[in-house]
Amino acid sequence: MIEVTHLNKTFRQLTPKNGPFQTVRMLFSRDYVYKQAVRDISFHIDAGEFVGYIGPNGAGKSTTIKMMCGILHPTSGTVRIAGESPHQSRRNVTRRLGVLFGQRTNLWWDLPVRDSFDIIAAMYSIDGAQQQSRLGELTELLELAEFMDTPVRKLSLGQRMRADIAAALLHDPEVLFLDEPTIGLDISAKRSIRGLLARLNRELGKTILLTTHDMDDIEQLCSRVIVINHGQLGFDGTTEALRQRIGLPTVIHLTYRSLVEVAELPSPLLTLVGREDNRLSVSCNREELRPMEALRLLECFGPIEDVRMEEPNFEDVIEQLY
Amino acid sequence: MLFLTLARKTYIRNLQFRASHLIQNLASAIFGFIYISIWTGIGESRSLGEYGLAGMISYVAFNQCCLWVSGFPTNGLGMEASVRSGQIAMDLMRPVHLFYHLMSKEWGQIAYQFVYKFIPIYALYLWVLPLQRPASVSAAAATLLALAISGYIAICLHYLIGAAALWTTESTWLVYVNYAFSMLLSGFLIPIEWLPGPLAWISAYSFYPYLHYVPTRIYLGMSTVDLVAGGLLWCAALTLLCLLATRLMRHRVEVQGG
Amino acid sequence: MSWLRMYRILVLASIRSRMQYRFNFWFSTIMSALVNAVEFLMLAVVLLRFDHIQGWTIVECGYLYAILTLSRAIYRSIASDVHHLERYLLSGDLDKLLLRPVPILLALMTQNFNLRFGELLQGGAILVLCMAELMRQGQIGWTAIAPTLLAIGGGAVLLYAIGLISATTGFWLTRTSVLQNFTEDAAKTAAQYPMSIYPGWLQGILTGVIPIAFANYLPALYILKGEASPLVLAGSWAVALALTGLGLLFWRTGVSRYHSTGS
Numbered sequence: 001m002i003e004v005t006h007l008n009k010t011f012r013q014l015t016p017k018n019g020p021f022q023t024v025r026m027l028f029s030r031d032y033v034y035k036q037a038v039r040d041i042s043f044h045i046d047a048g049e050f051v052g053y054i055g056p057n058g059a060g061k062s063t064t065i066k067m068m069c070g071i072l073h074p075t076s077g078t079v080r081i082a083g084e085s086p087h088q089s090r091r092n093v094t095r096r097l098g099v100l101f102g103q104r105t106n107l108w109w110d111l112p113v114r115d116s117f118d119i120i121a122a123m124y125s126i127d128g129a130q131q132q133s134r135l136g137e138l139t140e141l142l143e144l145a146e147f148m149d150t151p152v153r154k155l156s157l158g159q160r161m162r163a164d165i166a167a168a169l170l171h172d173p174e175v176l177f178l179d180e181p182t183i184g185l186d187i188s189a190k191r192s193i194r195g196l197l198a199r200l201n202r203e204l205g206k207t208i209l210l211t212t213h214d215m216d217d218i219e220q221l222c223s224r225v226i227v228i229n230h231g232q233l234g235f236d237g238t239t240e241a242l243r244q245r246i247g248l249p250t251v252i253h254l255t256y257r258s259l260v261e262v263a264e265l266p267s268p269l270l271t272l273v274g275r276e277d278n279r280l281s282v283s284c285n286r287e288e289l290r291p292m293e294a295l296r297l298l299e300c301f302g303p304i305e306d307v308r309m310e311e312p313n314f315e316d317v318i319e320q321l322y
Numbered sequence: 323m324l325f326l327t328l329a330r331k332t333y334i335r336n337l338q339f340r341a342s343h344l345i346q347n348l349a350s351a352i353f354g355f356i357y358i359s360i361w362t363g364i365g366e367s368r369s370l371g372e373y374g375l376a377g378m379i380s381y382v383a384f385n386q387c388c389l390w391v392s393g394f395p396t397n398g399l400g401m402e403a404s405v406r407s408g409q410i411a412m413d414l415m416r417p418v419h420l421f422y423h424l425m426s427k428e429w430g431q432i433a434y435q436f437v438y439k440f441i442p443i444y445a446l447y448l449w450v451l452p453l454q455r456p457a458s459v460s461a462a463a464a465t466l467l468a469l470a471i472s473g474y475i476a477i478c479l480h481y482l483i484g485a486a487a488l489w490t491t492e493s494t495w496l497v498y499v500n501y502a503f504s505m506l507l508s509g510f511l512i513p514i515e516w517l518p519g520p521l522a523w524i525s526a527y528s529f530y531p532y533l534h535y536v537p538t539r540i541y542l543g544m545s546t547v548d549l550v551a552g553g554l555l556w557c558a559a560l561t562l563l564c565l566l567a568t569r570l571m572r573h574r575v576e577v578q579g580g
Numbered sequence: 581m582s583w584l585r586m587y588r589i590l591v592l593a594s595i596r597s598r599m600q601y602r603f604n605f606w607f608s609t610i611m612s613a614l615v616n617a618v619e620f621l622m623l624a625v626v627l628l629r630f631d632h633i634q635g636w637t638i639v640e641c642g643y644l645y646a647i648l649t650l651s652r653a654i655y656r657s658i659a660s661d662v663h664h665l666e667r668y669l670l671s672g673d674l675d676k677l678l679l680r681p682v683p684i685l686l687a688l689m690t691q692n693f694n695l696r697f698g699e700l701l702q703g704g705a706i707l708v709l710c711m712a713e714l715m716r717q718g719q720i721g722w723t724a725i726a727p728t729l730l731a732i733g734g735g736a737v738l739l740y741a742i743g744l745i746s747a748t749t750g751f752w753l754t755r756t757s758v759l760q761n762f763t764e765d766a767a768k769t770a771a772q773y774p775m776s777i778y779p780g781w782l783q784g785i786l787t788g789v790i791p792i793a794f795a796n797y798l799p800a801l802y803i804l805k806g807e808a809s810p811l812v813l814a815g816s817w818a819v820a821l822a823l824t825g826l827g828l829l830f831w832r833t834g835v836s837r838y839h840s841t842g843s
Contacts, residue, residue: 012841071675091682092681099676108593111594118589119586119590123586123680352762359778502614518625
């Protein structure tokens, strides 16, 4: 369904000149610096897959997605969505795509939600009867009835997100690109959006590519994960394999009753993170060493007064893959 | 001194845009040129009273420069945004009176516009047009006084317009209405003695002539400095209105909660 | 055609959402009508005292002003956000328009559809009053109505083309408002008054570089004064369409630059 082959994207950026008369000098000669945002990325996604696409900020995620949507044209390499190139047949490809950018809305800000749907239906040439039935389904699925006639600017974030999802699905696209759809939502809203996305994938067979910083999204929805970092593909495999690769790193913060001397850690499975007076921080992989075991081993330095465990930062976890 | 601090902050804040402002001066100069052309067109076949064609060219050109002193203060002195965000409640509570506070900031804006818009356009007109120079140093000084008065009146007007934002969401319209009246009644394009009856009457009893007509007449040496006397009275009256408006605003905020 | 269907929905939706605030709607329409007429009223006040300007009477000037206002109101109602392209480039919102299966220019034009009732009302009122007076004076007859409508339509297309070209520079310069100050604001102000009052070089610019003279002045020379041949109307439309064609090509270049640089 989605075929990305040797995708490259290099941006040319103006470097500002320094020194006097810089604005005028820039009119006459310009210095450029070339920044490669995406480096030889290839992957293949079959119809009906639910893939997570993750990476730290600035890794090239949004650049890749923009190239898959036809917004950006690659410097080299190809993208094929259902066999067509988004950059050569933009309008055809966008008919099969539903795209949702979590932070931005696809709706008309001042108009009631219903009007936005009408305009979108006209844009995609969805005829009246089809529009009615799709809208009926989506209204029920997403519980839109209560705010169908409210202007978009008056909706809460959760409501707007649901309306945006409906807008993205109105033309029944086969492929969905979702960029941080759960950002900013409260727990129950997140849960209901996740349930909806899972249903769209399982019951309606939609191919979904999800970018997110929320590992719970990945855990609960994606069967496959692609990791990108520094513009290159870092990992492409099942969620299970990813979990095994990164393990379950945990940082344990201990406070001892009295000053501790730490010459050497009691196990090679523990790594020193920090030490100060009577406090000690170590990290370990929960798959390899259970926290209770680790605590027992760490009692060798003296009686422990307080323990705190911390899940590491997502970015750090991804960085670890290299 | 607080006045200088506030004024200077606004002035400095504007400096980062001076490149594009200087280019836009060209557009403003063209607008003035259009209005001048209207008079050269009319002057072809009609006599232009005590002004003559040369006088009218100078009249319109100087008015276009004056526009940057009294015509474009910050809309409502920024109060509409302040009301929307609720900031107005805090501003009203400060130990500094809101009017003094906003007025000081606005003087910085007017000072900036004087330096980076009035002066360049004035210089350009001196160069390319037969624009009259001031008759004497005292005439120049009197003109500056009249300009200062026009700036102050504009500040007061916008303060009142901005204050209205506490009662209605449509206060931007008051800005446009004020602009419309100013264009018609302040002697911008046509000296007020040539306005048709009813308009001339309204204009004479309003503060509008002090925005354009008075400074320009003094500049051209056609009126003496005592013409500003009326302007000073208006300054006093408008200041009182602004103080009153502030009282009402405070009351409203206390009752409504901003 | 889905385009027409889209526009119909947009017009209705825009009217409906404005009508919700009935007082606000009428109030702002009337305010807008009055305020937009100021530039003409300034000239009218002058002409009340001086009768005519280079042979153009107050009603003829009103006609000139009104057809330009109507052309502009039509252009800005249909394609308001083309003028505001700068906003989209700065915020990155242009991307979401590229996700629609319609030409991006059309998507941009439909974004902020906003019927300019005030300007249409005021332009229409002035036009009707002036034409009625001109007919009463015998200067024009009923035969002037069709050419006038043609001129208004041509003017709208011409202003659109000028606006499109000015906005397209945004793909290279990002900030377009300075340029638009000249090509749209200054040019429009100049065209509101009879062009013969300007020195030769300015008339040349307004006919050859920013050909706004074709929007109202040249048609009026024919319709009101018989000083130009009827071909001038065809000429106006030709210039408008040619400039639009140029604008569209330029736009295409701008969009493909956007596709490769992303901003």
